[in-house]
Amino acid sequence: MKTLLKNVRVETSYLTENDFTYGTATKNIAVAFENGIITAVFTSDQVDTKTDYTIIDGQNALILPQLREMHVHFDKSKLGIPWTPIEPVKNRVERFTKEIAYLKNAPVSFSQRMENLIHLELSYGVTHFRSHIDAHPAVGQSYLEAAQAVLANYQDQLDYELVAFPQHGLLLSHAYNEMKLALQNGANIVGGVDPISIDNNLEKSLNQTFDLATQFDVPIDYHLHERGDDARKAFAKILALTEETNWQKRVTISHAYGLRDLNKSEQAELFSRLAANQITIISSIPLDFVIPPLTKLKQAGVKTQIGCDNIYDCWSPFGNGDVMNKLNRYAEMFDLTSQKELTESLELVTDQKLIAPNGWLKSGMPANFTLVNATSTAEFVARKLPVSASYFKGNKVK
Template identity: 50%
Template sequence: MRDSTWLRNVRVENDYLEKEGFTYGSKSETVDIEIKNGKISDIIAQNFRQDGNNEIDGKNYLILPTLREMHCHLDKSKLGVPWKPITPANNIVERFTSEIDELDNLSLSLKERAKNLIETEISNGVTFFRSHIDVHPKVGQRYLEGVLETLEEYQGQLDYELVAFPQHGMLRSNAYDDVKKALESGVQIIGGVDPSSLDGDLERSLSQTFELAIQFNVPIDIHVHDRGEHGTETVKKLIEYTKQSNWQGKVAISHAFGLNDFVGEEREMVFSELAELGISVISSVPINGRIPPLEELRTAGVNVNLGCDNVYDSWSPFGTGNILEKLNRYAEIHRLTTQEALTDSLALITGKPFNLEKGKTWLKKDMDASFLLVDSSSAAEFVARQSPVKFSFYKGTVVHSL
């Protein structure tokens, strides 16, 4: 059994500061945390200090939950290669067709580029990745194999889920066998993309997707960019298949732009069904006018998560690999300006509720010792001011420090 490590002198929020009905900040208490076997074994008030051989000075930084990157493409980033703007493409088919040759001819290998993205995200506080990896006849399993080899180098530094992603369409590219092979090799989630407009057969595309999900007992995370009837029909059919397959809590819709196109009573009913069935929405918070109604969805009880998605790749020259930047954009778009709203929004990139209650904190004994230390007065300030991560811990190990 490993010796314990004491993390000294860190602050944890436990209440709001209010005056005349206005919340102007958060209260915090200073604690010492014992870490043993990758978990938090004790939390004590600082004035009850216990001696320990291994100590880390937390420098009175604020402790927050570790961050999650819920939508990226480790096989696609061009981080580390010389700058070049994206090449023109008239449509999605042109884009993903030219992408393969472009990535194959870069000066850095897939493994080197994936490593650059992973390390960028780790430096920004991420210790969990969900990454979609292309598997289809044009690339076979080689992107997946490259990503898996890269992730082997990060054992003990992060957790991850990989999504078998038929980028060129499950039906359009006859990707069923390649997706199945990826799932047979242990990939944890099945993906998909625009089964209505790209595959041209919504029913058959979703049927194959759910068939494989059920066969391998894995969740589904499907890209749905479609607007109008393509988008709304896809969402309704996903709801139908989720019910028929008893796949509640195992389906996520990435992007989900078509949720904007439901109106009136149907809108209310669909959003309610998404919540009841545990169908999540994952967004990269685009600012091109297509962002789904995320706060409305949260109010309806839908689980919403954020991801960076494109980080300098063949699809976009933008993206920094900083998930906090995405949350900051989200908060600005939705005018989350109060202490409470900013604090609550942190759950979008941590997966942990952060509602402060008098005297209670999110930090508990026996949880994984995966967390951040930041130079902020509160979670709200961390979100609004995008404070840099001073320390990032993964199961008791420091994986990043400034």
């Protein structure tokens, strides 16, 4: 079906007076799409000639890119289960163990809990998910298979990446074979977690992680909570292996708390190497001092992204599934108050630059976009305005 979304605005430039940027200029456009792909972008004076389209009136909304949830756990959510507080534990290994037992006996099925999480995030406008899925001997392939069965029902509403994740440690839980099976069975990213504090063998743990990635020709998303010297060693090894395997642009480090422990000269050197190797840092924007220096990373040319991570699970009672709430928190924590800073911050949840003379939309792109009733992206981010509508491959999702 040929569809024309008319009467929407796209930002084209910043408005500046006496070196003060006070807003953005927009132009009214119409977006044509068919079979899930944008086929043309028209100016408002061209719209009346398009009579063979199904017309949707955008009601003067601002059109923005697809919102992306870059760190979530489909297999861990407790959404739909009556309130239970978080049990105290002595360490993360005990948390792992308790979590397996809890989820195995949860009063709400895996599928229903995962659907609750998906529906929650769809309601906030997200249409892309990167989810970590546990794969280790204690759960085998069961979580992956269950997640894939649920996702089969959402093909016209979202796209996704599935990370094979050795939550209990690749070495500690002897997860290598289950990780390999998960990659054979449809997971398309290799995960990992703490080669020193969990696996207690930096070299072997990271070597096996990169071995899986190169075997299956897939990216890596590594959860790194290491601190101090352990963080220094882990980053050095990850960089060395990235360069050795030519895995540039295919490595992500989530959390990266240890970046806070480096002095200024160490940060400058490491950030430069991260940028040169096009390694991405993803943060869930924790409300404490361990949050990595995201604005410094971005200034150094390191790609940064945001995800929700915990959304009421065995690890945290918090999390509302609204990635834009995380972005607003990021902007406030790092004092991003200018029009330009707030506008550019949206890249952390869209992976798309916005300001261009003819707008960010181009023919040939997937018809994935977000509509908001805001004067500008900056207002949308700062004021936590709701998403009015979201489209995925031309289908209205919200």
